[in-house]
Amino acid sequence: MIDFKNTVVVGAQFGDEGKAKITDLLATYADFIIRFQGGSNAGHTVVNDGIKYAFHLIPSGILYENKICMIGSGCVIKPDDLQKEISDIIAQGISKEHFEKCLKISPLAHITMKYHTDIDGANETNLGKSKIGTTKKGIGPTYTDKYARRGIRVEDLFNTKTLSKKLDDILPIKNKELEFVYNLKPYSKEEILAECEKYKEILAPYVDFNWQENLLNIRNNKKILFEGAQGVMLDIDYGTYPYVTSSNPIAGGASIGASMGVKAIDRAVGVFKAYMTRVGEGAFVTELTDETGEALRNIGGEFGVTTGRPRRCGWFDAVSAKYSCLVGGITEIAITKLDVLDSFDEIKVATAYKNKLTGEIIKQYPTNVLTHEEFEPVYETFKGWKTDTTKCKNYSELPQNAKDYLRALENMLQTKIAIVSVGPDRNQTIFV
Ligand code: GDP
Ligand code: IMO
Ligand code: MG
Numbered sequence: 016m017i018d019f020k021n022t023v024v025v026g027a028q029f030g031d032e033g034k035a036k037i038t039d040l041l042a043t044y045a046d047f048i049i050r051f052q053g054g055s056n057a058g059h060t061v062v063n064d065g066i067k068y069a070f071h072l073i074p075s076g077i078l079y080e081n082k083i084c085m086i087g088s089g090c091v092i093k094p095d096d097l098q099k100e101i102s103d104i105i106a107q108g109i110s111k112e113h114f115e116k117c118l119k120i121s122p123l124a125h126i127t128m129k130y131h132t133d134i135d136g137a138n139e140t141n142l143g144k145s146k147i148g149t150t151k152k153g154i155g156p157t158y159t160d161k162y163a164r165r166g167i168r169v170e171d172l173f174n175t176k177t178l179s180k181k182l183d184d185i186l187p188i189k190n191k192e193l194e195f196v197y198n199l200k201p202y203s204k205e206e207i208l209a210e211c212e213k214y215k216e217i218l219a220p221y222v223d224f225n226w227q228e229n230l231l232n233i234r235n236n237k238k239i240l241f242e243g244a245q246g247v248m249l250d251i252d253y254g255t256y257p258y259v260t261s262s263n264p265i266a267g268g269a270s271i272g273a274s275m276g277v278k279a280i281d282r283a284v285g286v287f288k289a290y291m292t293r294v295g296e297g298a299f300v301t302e303l304t305d306e307t308g309e310a311l312r313n314i315g316g317e318f319g320v321t322t323g324r325p326r327r328c329g330w331f332d333a334v335s336a337k338y339s340c341l342v343g344g345i346t347e348i349a350i351t352k353l354d355v356l357d358s359f360d361e362i363k364v365a366t367a368y369k370n371k372l373t374g375e376i377i378k379q380y381p382t383n384v385l386t387h388e389e390f391e392p393v394y395e396t397f398k399g400w401k402t403d404t405t406k407c408k409n410y411s412e413l414p415q416n417a418k419d420y421l422r423a424l425e426n427m428l429q430t431k432i433a434i435v436s437v438g439p440d441r442n443q444t445i446f447v
Contacts, residue, residue: 019044020281021239023051023266024349026246027285027339029255029293030264031319031326033351033436034286035059035075038242040434040441041284045240047233048076048084051272052262053244054091054127054157055100056150058320062439068107069320071100074242077117078109083233085223088123089262089272091157092169093132094214119223121274122170129210130189130202131156137197147258148295150321158251158261160185169222172215182207226274234275241269241280247343248335255384258297266344284433285345287336289353289420290362292326294319298387301329301365315355330363330394333427338380340430349434350421353413354443359399362420365392366427397423405438410447 022041026032039061042048055071062068063078070077072092074084086092101114131153138155139146149155160166165185171178182204190201223229233239245264248254253265262268266283270276290311293299302308308328311317317326339345356362368377368390376393400414407413413421413435425432435445 019238021241021279023241023243023269023280023283023344025243025264025266025268025283025285025343025345026249027287027336027343027345027348028246028291029248029299030244030246031058031292031294031317032246032286032288033349033439034243035061035070036351036436036439036441036444037284037286037349037434038075038240039063039078040444041240042076042079042082044238045076046082046237048074048082048240048242049087049273050074050085050090050242050244051087051269052089052264053260054152054154055093055096056152056154056260056321057244058322059244060320060439063441065440066107067439068104070104071321072097073100073104073118076240076242077104077114080113082117083119084117085119086121086124086221087273088121089268090121091125091127091154091161091262092120092218093127093153094217096152098217115220118221119226119229120169120218120221121226122168122173122222122224123274124169125157125161125166126169126172126214127153127157128167128207130193131160133193133199134197137199141197146296148297152321155261165189167211169218172211172218173222178211179204179208230274234279239275239279241266241273243268247285247339247345250342253338253342255297255387256382258295258384265342282346283344284347284349285340285343285430286349286351287331287424288315289350289356290315290331291329292317294322294324294326298384299327299329300334300368300387300390301332301363301392302327303329310359311355314358315352330365330392331424332365332392333424334365334368334378334380336424337428340428345430347433348425348428348430349436350424350432351436353417353421353435354403354405354437356399356420357402357404360401362397362399363394364397364424364427366395367393369393395423405443407437407445410435410445413445
């Protein structure tokens, strides 16, 4: 049993680091698990007793009997996607009653409307070669409307009078945008009201209208796990802008999107893969487009959970990782998928970038990512361990070369490695 303190789990690279596995694992020690940002753009895999579950918006702690899981105020919800996600998990043997008992939704979360997904798709098409490579789940347009103060929140679905007034203000603007910017079909108020009625029915069993009292009790008396989606390098403020998502996956995002302020958080575990992957467009200095990248993809099973897209693969980038620890507010590290490197002769880590034109060596992460094509990685090479690590239960059982690799990462990032993951299952985990 570990001494559990309220913990945020964040992805520290470009998403898909194996956060869900770490969240599911740490959830053993928590009473309450809350997602604080993002929407169904996330694809989170949990393997429990050999059964694989895919979550998108539902917190990865939902498989436990008596823990409350909440979709927090910082999230965006596409109700029909959520309905499908719930029914897919019910089909895997989790009961409907379990969801009704354990799943809660903040009334302040924003709704992804049909026009948001329309716009996400059209925007990507318009951008052509400069597209972001979004998941087309309407995430960017939903957060855009939230910050432009014309969003629809969960609570709006439950008040016909104020919803009608809001739509009178919002819909003419959205329709102009749909028609004149994107050449898309506008919506009538009746259509949208009918959709909202459907959304209300889907969400009604889960919306927690007593959230203020409940969260106060939870903050004062319970152990809390904050679950992040995406990753620090996809953060709207600190990621590889503009090739980012539209929310704040950094640990600080939890202080906004979980409705419990900053003092509820004690520590932040940043999850890094032992190498690196990315889906979608944008800079990736250590990307490998050769057979080594192909080997990482095949051995690591690197295909997106949400979109099925092959993930771009590359070596661990310590330049961006050090930056990620700083801006992500990471206090401890979890390294996942160490086992994927088991068969490699050599493993590389980028310790600096070199400007291909001037030869200049850069150690501080360059935040204008449109300049990244000017850089090539400067690598430090480590000897592979050529040993199966998937059955290692303790740090001491790891091969010496693997320990050397982990210690080197720890030194480069100046942050302690607390967890090492050597396989997708709950029990393939080493607490350091
Ligand atoms: P998330 O979005 O960060 O939760 O990660 P994803 O679920 O999108 O992708 C991580 C993938 O790696 C999933 O298929 C996990 O089951 C798998 N995984 C997690 N940890 C490990 C590990 O230590 N080793 C291996 N081989 N697979 C892992
Ligand atoms: P999890 O939680 C990996 C990427 C998309 C795209 C960019 C913007 O599983 O780690 P969006 O649809 O959010 O507007 O897309 O962000 N992206 C992810 N990449 N894992 C994710 O989630 C992602 N969620 C979004 O591919 O590049
Ligand atoms: Mg994922």
